[in-house]
Amino acid sequence: MANRATTAKTLATGSMLSAVAAGAALMSGSVLAEESLEGALKASTAKLNLRPRYENVTQESLSSDDTTHSDALTLKTRLTFTTGSYHGVSALLEFDDVTSLKDVDYFDGTNGKDGPAIVDPEGTEVNQAYLAYTGLEHTEFKWGRQRILLDNQRFVGGVGWRQNEQTYDAFSVSNSSISGLTAFYANVSNVNRIVGEAVDAGDHTHETNLLNVGYEIQDFGTLTAYYYDIDNQDALAVANETMGLRFAGSTAVNDITLAYELEWADQEETGDNPVEYSTDYTLVSIAGTLSGFTLGIAQETLGADDDAGVGFTTSLATLHKFQGWADRFLGTPSTGIKDLYVTFKAGLPMGLSFIAMYHDFESAEDVASGSDDFGSEIDMALTKKFDNGATLQLKYADFSGEEDAAHGTATSDVSKVWVMATYAI
Numbered sequence: 001m002a003n004r005a006t007t008a009k010t011l012a013t014g015s016m017l018s019a020v021a022a023g024a025a026l027m028s029g030s031v032l033a034e035e036s037l038e039g040a041l042k043a044s045t046a047k048l049n050l051r052p053r054y055e056n057v058t059q060e061s062l063s064s065d066d067t068t069h070s071d072a073l074t075l076k077t078r079l080t081f082t083t084g085s086y087h088g089v090s091a092l093l094e095f096d097d098v099t100s101l102k103d104v105d106y107f108d109g110t111n112g113k114d115g116p117a118i119v120d121p122e123g124t125e126v127n128q129a130y131l132a133y134t135g136l137e138h139t140e141f142k143w144g145r146q147r148i149l150l151d152n153q154r155f156v157g158g159v160g161w162r163q164n165e166q167t168y169d170a171f172s173v174s175n176s177s178i179s180g181l182t183a184f185y186a187n188v189s190n191v192n193r194i195v196g197e198a199v200d201a202g203d204h205t206h207e208t209n210l211l212n213v214g215y216e217i218q219d220f221g222t223l224t225a226y227y228y229d230i231d232n233q234d235a236l237a238v239a240n241e242t243m244g245l246r247f248a249g250s251t252a253v254n255d256i257t258l259a260y261e262l263e264w265a266d267q268e269e270t271g272d273n274p275v276e277y278s279t280d281y282t283l284v285s286i287a288g289t290l291s292g293f294t295l296g297i298a299q300e301t302l303g304a305d306d307d308a309g310v311g312f313t314t315s316l317a318t319l320h321k322f323q324g325w326a327d328r329f330l331g332t333p334s335t336g337i338k339d340l341y342v343t344f345k346a347g348l349p350m351g352l353s354f355i356a357m358y359h360d361f362e363s364a365e366d367v368a369s370g371s372d373d374f375g376s377e378i379d380m381a382l383t384k385k386f387d388n389g390a391t392l393q394l395k396y397a398d399f400s401g402e403e404d405a406a407h408g409t410a411t412s413d414v415s416k417v418w419v420m421a422t423y424a425i
Contacts (some may be wrong), residue, residue, distance in 0.1 A: 001077070005387055009200055010210070014114070015284050016059060017204070018284055021276045025089070026156045027209055031314075032222040034067040034231070034247060036086070037074060037086050039084065039086075040083055040084035040086035040090070041083060041084065043084025043085070044081065044082060044083045044084055044085070045081075045274050046080070046081050046082075047078075047079070047082075047424060047425065048077070048078070048079055048080075048424065048425040049076075049077070049078040049080070049422070049423070049425075050075065050076070050077055050078075050421075050422070050423045050424075050425075051076040051078075051155070051163070051380065051420065051421070051422045051423075052073075052074070052076075052101075052420070052421055053073075053074055053075075053076075053120075053163065053370055053418060053419070053420040054071070054072070054073050054107065054418065054419045054420070055074075055118050055120075055416065055417070055418050056069075056070075056416065056417045056418075057069065057070045057071070057073045057106075057116040057117075057118060057160075057414065057415075057416050058116070058118075058414070058415050058416075059116040059412055059413070059414045060401075060412050060413040060414070061412065066120075068114070068115055069115065069116070069120050069356075070105075070106035070107070070115040070116045070117070071102075071106070071118075072100065072106060072108075072118040072119045072120060072267055072309045073100065073101040073102045074098055074099065074100050074101065074104070074119050074122075074163050074315070075098070075099050075101055076096060076097070076098050076163040076164075077096070077097045077099070078094065078095070078096050078097075078127065079094065079095045080093075080094040080357055081093045081094070082129075083404065085134065085340065086133025087135065087153040088133050088134050088136075088188070089131060089132070089133050089135075090131070090132050090134070091130070091131050091132070092128055092129070092130055092330065093126070093128070093129050093180070094126070094127045094128040095124065095125070095127060095163060096124070096125055096127040096163075096165065097123075097124040097127060098120055098121065098122055098123055098124075098163045098196075099122055099163055100122050101304060104122070104177050106118055106135065108120060108121040108122075109121050109194070109195040110196065110199045111197050111407070112204075115412070117142055119162060119196060120162060120163040120194060121164065121195060121196050122157070122166065123196040123197065123198055123228070125197055126145060127145070127165055127167055128144075128145050128147060128167055129144050129145045130142045130143060130144030130147055131143050131144055132135065135392045137177070137266070138175060138176045139173065139174070139175045139176075139177065140173070140174050141171075141173050141312045142170075142171070142172045142173075142174075143170075143171050143172075144169070144170075145168070145169050146167060146168055146170060147165070147167055147168075147381075148167075148168045148170065148186055148188075148210070150171065150184070150226070150323040150361030151211065151212070151224060151226075151246060151248075151281075152261075152264075152321070153168075153298055153317060153318035153321060153423045154246070154283075154317050154318075154321075154322060155226070155244075155265075155314055155316065155317055156210060156316045156317070157195050157317050157321075158230065158318060159318050159319070159320065161318070161320040161321075162194045163321070164195070164196050165315075166191065166192060166193055166194055166237070166318075166410045167191075167192045168171055168186070168188050168190070168191055168192070169188065169189050169190035169191075169192070170186045170188040170189065171186065171187050172185065172186035172187075172351065173185050173186075175184070180215055180216045180217075180218070181213070181214070181215050181216075182213070182214045182215075182216075183211075183212075183214075184211070184212045184213075184253045185210065185211050185212075186208075186209070186210040187209055187211070187226060188206045188208040188209075188210065188399055189205070189206055189207070190205055190206060191203070191204045191206055191208075191232075191316065193274055199202015201234075203234075204232055204233070204234045204235060205232075205233040205234050206230070206231060206232055206233060206270070207231040207233060208229060208230050208231050208232070209227075209228075209229045209230075209231075209421045210226075210228050210229075211226060211228070212224060212225075212226045212229075213221070213225050213226070213229045217249070217253075219251065220249050220251060221247055221248055221250070221251075221260070222245050222247070222249060223245070224245070224246040224247070224248075225244070226242075226243070226244055226245075226246070227241070227242070227243050228242045228243075228267075229241045229270060229321055230242070230270070230315065231270055231271040232271070232315065233271075234294060235315070236271065236272050236273050236274060237273060237274070237275065238273075238313050238315040238412075239242070239269065239271040239272065239273040240267050240270055240273065240313055241266065241267070241268055241269075241270040241364065242265050242266070242267045242281075243265065244263065244265025244266065244281065245263065245264055245265075246261070246262070246263040246283075247261070247262045247263070248260070248261045248262075250265075251328075253289075255290060256288045256289065256290050257288070257289040257290075258286065258287070259285075259286070259287045259289070259296070260285060260286045260287075261270065261283055261284070261285040261286075261298070262283070262284060262285075263282065264280065264282050264283075265280060265282075265312075266277055266278070266279075266280050266281075266283040266402045267270065267280065267281065267312055267313065269402065273310050273352075274346050275347075276308065277305035277307075277308035277310040279303040279304055279310070279311065279312045279336070280300075280312065281301065281302055281303065281312050282299075282300070282301045282303075283298065283299070283300045284298060284299050285297075285298035285299075285300075286298070287343065289345075292346065292347035293344075293346050293347075294343070294344065294345035294346075295343070295344055296342070296343040296344075297340075297341070297342050297343075297390050298337065298340075298341055298343070299339065299340045299341075300322065300323070300338075300339045300341075301336070301337070301338045301339070301362050301364050302314070302325055302332045302336050302337050302364060303334035303336045304333070304334060304365045305337050306335075306365055306366075309334045309335055310334065311331075311332030311333055311335070311336045311352065312332055312335070312336060313332060314332070315417070323339050323359065323361070323401070324339075324341075324357075324359045324361075324379060324397060324399060325377075325379045325395065325397035325416065326377055326379075326397040326398070326399035326414045326415075327417055328375075328377070328399050328401075328414060329361070331390060333363065333374070335363040335364060335365040335367050335372070336363060336364025336365050337361060337362070337363065337364055338361070338362050338363070339359055339360070339361055340359070340360045341357055341359040341360070342357065342358045342359060343355065343356070343357045343403075344356045344357075350384070351384055351385040351386065351387075352382065353382075353383045353385075354381070354382050354383075355379075355380070355381050356378070357377075357378070357379040357380075358376070358377070358378055359376060359377040359378075359379070360376050361373075361374035361375055361376065361377070362374055365416075370404050370405060371393070371402050371404040372405075373402045373405060374401070374405045374411065375399060375400050375401040375402045375405065375411060376399075376400050376404055377397065377398065377399040377400070378396075378397075378398045379395075379396070379397045379398075379415075380396045381393060381394065381395040381396070382394045382395075388423075389423070389424055390421065390422060390423040390424075391421065391422045392416075392419075392420075392421050393408075393419070393420045393421075394406075394418070394419055395417070395418040395419075395420070396415075396416070396417050396418075397414075397415065397416045398412060398414075398415045398416075399414045399415070400401065400413055401413050401414075
């Protein structure tokens with residue numbers, strides 16, 4: 001395993017240096033435009049984003065037919081200041097404030113109260129703060145607190161659904177010098193998690209390296225190879241290295257647009273993770289769109305190591321996007337999980353759009369006792385976009401657990417309702 005890690009890290013460093021060298025070669029014959037500091041400051045912009053949201057959660061008790069309830073009314077206010085460029089250097093500073101508009105009488109991820117969790121704790125934080133350099137053609141360097149969203153965010157994302165976003169203290173470089181090829185590398189020292197800075201768990205120290213290289217095949221799709229060495233120093237059990245391949249794209253067949261995804265990844269422990277394990281991940285997805293209506297079917301499988309009792313881990317993912325909006329599987333069961341789901345989308349008049357999904361969950365590996373059927377879920381959302389850029393969304397999730405399922409607490413029934421608006425100035 002050590003040889004594999006050393007080889008992968010060497011390839012990651014080599015790929016990063018190659019990308020930088022390619023960018024430098026392309027700009028060798030050009031002269032960077034001279035810009036004044038005053039001009040850069042005058043070109044600065046400021047944006048204000050508002051996102052009020054109501055969330056209602058009802059959860060059935062595992063031990064009886066009793067139900068517990070939580071509801072939250074929160075407002076996220078985001079102020080983003082971006083400077084103009086001075087000799088290729090620019091800066092971004094972004095503040096987020098999350099305020100509850102009602103009493104916080106539920107568990108918000110930090111306060112230890114009873115009731116179903118709604119993890120949108122109050123607080124004001126620096127969400128992003130970085131310097132960027134674009135003086136090399138087709139290349140961007142960033143240093144500081146930044147947003148990192150890779151592919152569909154299954155492995156590395158920002159958890160943008162929650163009011164407090166996940167961001168990364170990192171050095172990163174992206175390069176697109178070669179036509180059709182994009183390369184991204186980041187060295188991450190800290191992850192600013194959604195529970196905020198009010199608790200120790202809000203920040204995780206990392207010695208993490210992320211490498212993602214994609215090549216676009218015109219009119220067909222993008223083939224991506226990635227290596228993620230996620231060395232979490234504070235949560236050793238989720239320290240792992242993941243290597244994988246992903247192909248995603250779309251093509252027209254007569255009047256139907258076909259979209260497809262194929263993905264495979266292999267994962268092992270890394271760093272000081274006390275458990276030695278090996279498992280894999282697969283995704284197969286296909287969808288067809290005709291006259292504004294889309295129907296798709298997919299199966300995503302997060303495997304498990306039977307001997308170690310450890311499931312495939314995606315600790316930096318935007319988890320709300322996957323395995324149902326009720327968030328019953330934020331941690332992978334020890335026997336893994338297989339999610340077979342159907343998706344229906346419709347573009348409607350008056351700026352409306354509708355999406356519905358049905359999920360069927362079961363264990364990816366054989367279980368020692370209990371049922372390997374974890375349950376099912378129905379998700380629906382109706383979104384209205386206004387001419388001024390504002391949006392209004394009504395969203396619903398209903399998870400029905402299997403009473404005899406092997407996977408503990410995720411088997412309790414849960415329903416969630418959200419009403420959310422967004423507006424930018």
